[in-house]
Amino acid sequence: MRVRLRDVAEHAGVSVKTVSNVVNGYVHVSPAMREKVQAALEELNYRANLSARSLRRGRSGLIALAVPALDMPYFAELTRFVVQEAELLGWTVLVDQTDGLREREQVVATGLRSHLIDGLILSPVAMDYAELSAVRDETPMVLLGEKIGGADIDHVAFDNVAAARVATEHLLSLGRTRVAAIGYQAGVVARSGVAEVRRTGYEQALAAAGLPVRASLTRTVAGFQRLEGARAMDSLLAERPDAVLCFNDQLALGALRALAVAGVPVPDEVAVIGIDDIEDGRFSSPTLSTIAPDKAAVAREAVRLLHHRLGGPAAPSREVSVGFELVARESTLGRRG
Amino acid sequence: MRVRLRDVAEHAGVSVKTVSNVVNGYVHVSPAMREKVQAALEELNYRANLSARSLRRGRSGLIALAVPALDMPYFAELTRFVVQEAELLGWTVLVDQTDGLREREQVVATGLRSHLIDGLILSPVAMDYAELSAVRDETPMVLLGEKIGGADIDHVAFDNVAAARVATEHLLSLGRTRVAAIGYQAGVVARSGVAEVRRTGYEQALAAAGLPVRASLTRTVAGFQRLEGARAMDSLLAERPDAVLCFNDQLALGALRALAVAGVPVPDEVAVIGIDDIEDGRFSSPTLSTIAPDKAAVAREAVRLLHHRLGGPAAPSREVSVGFELVARESTLGRRG
Incomplete structure (x- = not known):
């Protein structure tokens, strides 16, 4: 039986509206409330109704994550978190490795596959922000890692x-x-x-x-x-x-x-x-x-920024910094x- | 400047036909010859002309690789090899992790995304061969790992x-x-x-x-x-x-x-x-x-089987075993x- 938002709300003991806000990635939900809802989503194995949503919104249900090397443990672990977060929003993640090569980063950023993906999360190595900003297409993009150059692109970093x-x-x-x-x-x-x-x-x-x-x-x-x-x-x-x-x-x-x-x-x-x-x-x-x-936070914030960008592409870019210990x-x- | 087959042939000291055979994944090339050509392909940074090919053949230029866990080093390393091998044939690899869950393996195998991918390489955990054979669609599929059940699916294993x-x-x-x-x-x-x-x-x-x-x-x-x-x-x-x-x-x-x-x-x-x-x-x-x-061989044989399957889907399934030391x-x- 399909799990509905109502079921998740009852399980979490919150309103349907709150669950909807979490599922849709809105930011005005308190961290405590969000964790509660996410726990319920996971326990009930909730999945957004991908195909219906895609039809409604003209989306593919795919996002791309491009990292320098999948066999570097940091990126492998980060990828797992991104896949988990994206799934909560009904997205399947296409993972690509750039090997840190300018040529491949450019291919990814210029949206060779823009007809296939709803958005891109990229950890650039060879290209800086100004270069990426100059070559990118209309596909929503979130960058991970150090911000080099001051271009107007959504960004998740840690200090x-x-x-x-x-x-x-x-x-x-x-x-x-x-x-x-x-x-x-x-x-x-x-x-x-x-x-x-x-x-x-x-x-x-x-x-x-x-x-x-x-x-x-x-x-x-x-x-x-x-x-x-x-x-x-x-x-x-x-x-x-x-x-x-x-x-x-x-x-x-x-x-x-x-x-x-x-x-x-x-x-x-x-x-x-x-x-x-x-x-x-x-x-x-x-x-x-x-x-x-906080790798889980990097993944969560990146997926959320992408989701938000799809809702309002004209908004100014945002920068989110996550913690460490x-x-x-x-x-x-x-x-x- | 674009690298042509002719350039690769000259570099390797072989005929254009031989290079073409290697690029197209035909099996009747000796291992020694194939290694020579592949070295030349890599040295010259050859890439198949993806968009032209895709148009010509009605393909997406994407294949999917589905493994249980990207953060298990074995699969991370294998993924890198698959990405490298696929690139030689002009394919971009969509990587998916199933977490070894039946539900996700089924989604992958039933071709939810068959409109997007030319083929699938899957390392199944929860589903056996008979089950996969029963639910699969027409998308070419190659399985990695142990063969459980005797169904007719292309397969790469080691002993x-x-x-x-x-x-x-x-x-x-x-x-x-x-x-x-x-x-x-x-x-x-x-x-x-x-x-x-x-x-x-x-x-x-x-x-x-x-x-x-x-x-x-x-x-x-x-x-x-x-x-x-x-x-x-x-x-x-x-x-x-x-x-x-x-x-x-x-x-x-x-x-x-x-x-x-x-x-x-x-x-x-x-x-x-x-x-x-x-x-x-x-x-x-x-x-x-x-x-x-021999992880490189697992990747090479899997990509090659997929490529071959695209050329002749009616051929009987094949099983390739790779070595170890x-x-x-x-x-x-x-x-x-």
Whole structure:
């Protein structure tokens, strides 16, 4: 039997209007109320009546999510959340990977498939906002990640400068003074902005503590994979850092591996922290300290912005920032208990 | 400038006809020749002229790939390969995750979106072949994973019985006699077949070595995630196994974590091996021994079967089996050198 809005409302103990507001992605619903309704939607396995809606509104029922790499755990986990959120609004998600290539980002943004999709969520690497704004078609678009350039496009971000600063401050709070950083980037890749803003947060924290940024303690990488982290850590060993901020968890897991091979105890001699809170880091030995962005919120806000845009395409663009938290585990605190 | 077949042929030192055969997925090209041409296609960044082809053939230029979970590394890595292979044939891949739910597998298989896609690659969990065969529409379909039931559907698999047997034999070859297994499944989930066939391989290897299958040394899990592996390993410790076969790498990484927490040295007291060869296991400490299926071949054969099916839908179904290899690392061999 089909689950109706009325059933969801009864289950949640709220009005049908409130359920409708949540399902339609309106923002004037309190977070507590929204969670209540979403729990009921999930428990009753509610699905928007896709085909009827599509006919009524001339929509395809598909949205696209384009990320740089599906096999990077951060994006794989984010994709799962986007699929879940989109389903609540009756959308199926077409997932595309751009490999961070300008050519593919442009194909996605210029709406090659605009006859197929109702909207696009894009995490750009190669193109900046001004470029995307110049080439985009009429398809509603929401961008994820760092805002580079000031164009008028809906946007969900989290404060990467603050994230890297908090991570570095955590290392400093342990009394470490030779805090290295792995994840600087050079050239075109640096334009994606993630490396730049995380670098800024790292350098701000050092400056606030009265410590210099030593070039000998920073490492530039070609990509954010484990192998790059392991190589960079290897080359840092001679500099005797007592802590390392890695600009993502994959780099940090690579660094942990290099330290294990070299027989350097973590965190006793070198404390390690990453950013992203991917699942791997919860089961590594030692477990990985990290900054956990609210991925569920990124997905929820992105899908909601898209949905809202479909209702009123002429509205000015909006920017939503989501929170994060420090998750301190064994790689900085050691084994406890 | 657009890369033409002629350019690829010159680069590879083969005829235009051969390049055309490879691009069109015909099977009567030798593997050596095909690799040569594919290398040239990649080096020259060749892309089939999608829009012209689509118009000519009445195709959408989209295929769908439906997997149980995008955030399981095995499927994330497989997805990357499918996207790469499909691109060579001018296809964009729509990725969908079914969460292993019957309802979603049915929606995918019954061709809700048949007006949008040229074909479907599906890794089923909840539905067996007979069920899929009964509900499918005319859209070409290729299945991945265990063949359960004998229906007439194109299929790519690797020999999971042999994989689990080889993994177990590796543990036995180290002189271990109390070889445990983590990954048995019960009830509906067991129907996906992966757990069943890997169990068969494990039990075959024990039998061949004249060892009993001890219920005290096997563990049933609710899913193939790290947390399940850690819990199962915890509960095995009292039984004092000297080796453990985990039915995938995620379970094995969870087991390694539980052993580290308990202070049990790996592999000295307990050797651990997984199956899948996901990237995480190459950087864990200790690095994870595993069985590496040829994921690139799974992707290549699946895309090729789909392409072939489009050319001649009346042909009898085909089954392709791809290879695997044992990758012995520190979790069974210890730190060397």
